[in-house]
Amino acid sequence: MELRLENLTKIFTNKTGTDTTAVDNLDITIESGTLVGLLGPSGCGKSTTLFMIAGLVKPTSGKIYFGDDDVTRLAAEKRGIGLVFQNYALYPHMTVYKNILFPLENMDVARDEAIQRVKDMANLVGIGELLDRKPAQLSGGQQQRVAIARALVKRPRVLLLDEPLSNLDARLRLQMREEIKRIQRETGITTIFVTHDQEEAMSISDKMVVLDFGVQQQYAGPQQMYNNPGNLFVAKFLGNPPINTFEAKIDKKHLIINEQKLMKVDLPDGTYDIGMRPENFRAASSDSKIKIEVDIKEIFHIGRDTMIHFEFNNQNMRALVDSEAVTDKSKKIDLTIKKERVYIFDKKTGKVIDHA
């Protein structure tokens, strides 16, 4: 089921009459059968977007299409969606079996078929033996699986997950991440999930939407978004350790850093925001074209790599380099970086400028 959002906008008005735009003109097309992550900092409108798709929040303007159906004005129960809440919202007084059966009891499903579907779904998410337990007797990960089973058992057109992993501990999170991916693959259902954890989103989504203050920043595959961030916000939001950003001047078609010419760029003169990811730096060899000498301020050995701190135009910078390239006594090092890994952003709009 393809899902399309057209100019979707949500404005909340509080009691004093001030408007807050939670979601601003969202235009996204989600292809059938993909797993899409809605990513952004707290309060960026990602949960609001999810609830609008679910039908629990009415959009101020704009349209939502499931395939060719306009569902904008359709009530939540008629949209045929499965929703997994952040804290799962499992009915505490019902057993796991009853919880999963509950959505089917409201549908025209024969009893034998319903029971079979509950069992199949429970086995798919791996809780086949826990059917007669109450939710309180389950671990967080198991509750999560029950919630997903309950959402999927009625064969929804779209599966929505609201911060599905935020209530789990770090290890379970890794495990459930893969589980969600597996379940989505096996059922082939169009899935949207909301998260503020970029690593989580990057590891399981087919495509990601990054939102900031309700405005769509970029919509692309995770690796593409990481390698080619559309703007400064996306570049800063993705990546751990975070991207290095600093101001630099372009003077006579040359990017000037620490009063040295780093490389030739075909852009008009002026001040630009520059981004360079720590892991894209290399120790320069004698035939490197792009080369810059930096004073090392600190050295941290972190297993495979070595992190060095230095300054570009009085901004603190970090670089991950091969541990053989520096010794503890190194004072200076020649660094190089590929031209297409130097991101140049417009000072005013923050948009990336293509210079390669």
Place this chain on the structure above:
Amino acid sequence: MRNFFKKVKKSIKDFLWDVRKRIKIRQRKIGAYLDERNLNLATKFPGWAKALLYLSPALIVLAIFTFWPIFNAFRLVLYEGYNMTDNTITGYTIFGNFIKVINDESFIFPAQHTQGTAIVNTLIIVFISVPISIFLALFISVALNSIKPLKGFFQTIYFLPYVTNTIAIGLVIAYMFKSDGGLINELLGLGEFSWIERGSTHPRAMFVLIFYSIWGSLAFKIMVFLTSIQGIDKQYYQAASIDATPRRRIFSKITVPLISPMIFYILVTSVIGAFKIYNHIVALFGVTGKPDGVDFTMQSIVMYIYKYIDGGGNNLSIAAAGSLILFSIILILTLVQMQASKKRVHY
């Protein structure tokens, strides 16, 4: 002017601060004094003695007004021919007073030409008005919870009976059900139909009493149910609405189970309360429970007991036997409810 008020406010606050400081200094001095003479209660007394000391105000009151009367009830039941003024008895008995109560007219067995007995009347109230009022309260509180406009207004209306005097409401109800020009007869066009006065029948009078006791007890139940419904996580309802659950099923499968502990609490307390019904009947039918010119009595168990307490003090043993019978009925019913609730009440 504003400055003046600020100054006044500041000097009051300074004064209070000072007083607090002085009290603290005083406390410290007293503490040091007691420590010096090894008199400090906090360290000298064992834990149970301290607990007893702090509980003593409540314990003394309870002992005088609860435990001593209960003990006396058991004592009185064993006396035969007890005379309160002389404090004399003619003998002892074990079951004698109970047999007297059971054989007494209008307790279990109706008196001649009189319908209704204390036990029958009380049981009717317990088994009819309590279930009806609980169901009504549940529906009203769900309805109140789902309306947005005028919510506070409706909540106030439904809560009014709770803050109004039972006797006063009873008099109003009695006036409404008056045969001559009462509101009910006017509205229903029944003419001079007698509900609670001369010429009425036992079922009719009982209907008015049940109506009144249900209405009077709704307020508290609605308040309890409404607060517990409002305490239910909204996400359960969102999840249910996404699954296209009809309202009826949301009510029976989600709302009721989730507030079942409160429903059980209300059930137990209202059954006990209904067994002790007294005010309502006095307000409608007078202290005897038998209006002039009718062939029935509306008296309840508590009214029966009270009749013998009031009667000069020579029948206290019978009153004691009556109250012990009431006590055992309530005890048995509550135990039954507790057993039944283990299967039905969640958490």
